[in-house]
Amino acid sequence: MQTTLDFQYIIELFPILIKYLGVTMEMALLGFFLSLIFSVIIAVIRVFKLPVLHQLAGLFISFFRGTPLLVQLFLLYYGLPQLLPVLAGIDAFTAAVLGLSLHFSAYMAESIRAAILGIDKSQMEACFSIGMTRLQAMYRIILPQASRVATPSLMNYFIDMIKSTSLAFTFGVAEIMAKAQMEAASTFKFFESFLAVAVIYWVIVIFFTRIQLFLEIRLNKAY
Template sequence: MQTSLDVQYIVELLPILLKYLGVTMEMALWGFFFALILAVVLAVIKVFKVPLVHQAAGLFISFFRGTPLLVQLFLLYYGLPHYIPALAGMDAFTAAVIGLSLHFAAYMAESIRGAILGIDKSQMEACLSIGMTRLQGMFRIILPQASRVATPSLMNYFIDMIKSTSLAFTLGVAEIMAKAQMEAASSFKFFESFLAVALIYWAVVVFFTRIQHIVETRLNKAY
């Protein structure tokens, strides 16, 4: 029975796991890209309170904020194809990206909505006074200002998304967590394997936290 930490095994395992980090980051980047687009749309709908669509957006946000991401991934990958044949050919990577996008869009939409509501109403009134429509004023004037306010929380959601990609291994995606699981099963060194993957996630999060700090500093410089 092993009683001491096998540091040498961790050192040898790290380069193996790092080969799969690209898959993890690709999932996170695509997920964040689509989540951001959807979140902006949802936030604008909520702010303008578009009839019917407003209620649908509220229901969407409530569902994806109120249910676990793992359940959503299973519903999307294992459940929906039984009722929507077109989804039967969807691969695990695509399902993971869609699941991450929908889940985090619900949270990001509320952050963006809050940032929009934090902008002085006189800004929109000024837009209307010079002939802009409300939609033009939103995208040309309000959203650029709101983006500065929303950036810290959006960056936090991106970091959370990176960590949440670890759930993609439950769908069969060969990413960093899945590789750690396979290595642990073959070597029976579970603690060392998962410690190695934890160290990689930690390093990635520290890196993007630093990027977040730099971005916030640059955005706030003018203020």
């Protein structure tokens, strides 16, 4: 039985895993883009307290924040096609992206809502005084200011989303976690394989954490 760490194997594994990094980042970027759209819509609904939609948005947030991401992914990929046959042809990659976007939009919506509510009410009143509607004031004045406040938490969710893409391997998406699992199963070098993939995720997170710090400094420069 092997009792020493095979550093040579880890070094040789890095180039193999990095080839699948594109799939991981594509899932994370697409998921974050969709999450941002969903979360802004949900946040605006919650801020304006639109009848019926406000209650539905609250239910959406409660469900996706109150259940595990893995369960949501399985419901989406395996469960929904039983109820909606039109979804029977959905592929694993699309299901993973959609699942990630729905899950994280529930969290991001609350961050954006808090950022919007943190903007002084006089800003909205000033918009009304020059003839803007609520929606015009929201996307021209309020949301740009709220984006500065929400950026740190949104970047944290994006980093968390990158790590959560590893769950997609459970239903066959060929990303770096799936490749690490296959390499471990074929060589029985489980510790080395998972250590290599952990290091890759760690480096990615450090990189985007640096970007987050840069954005925070840049956005707060005027303040």
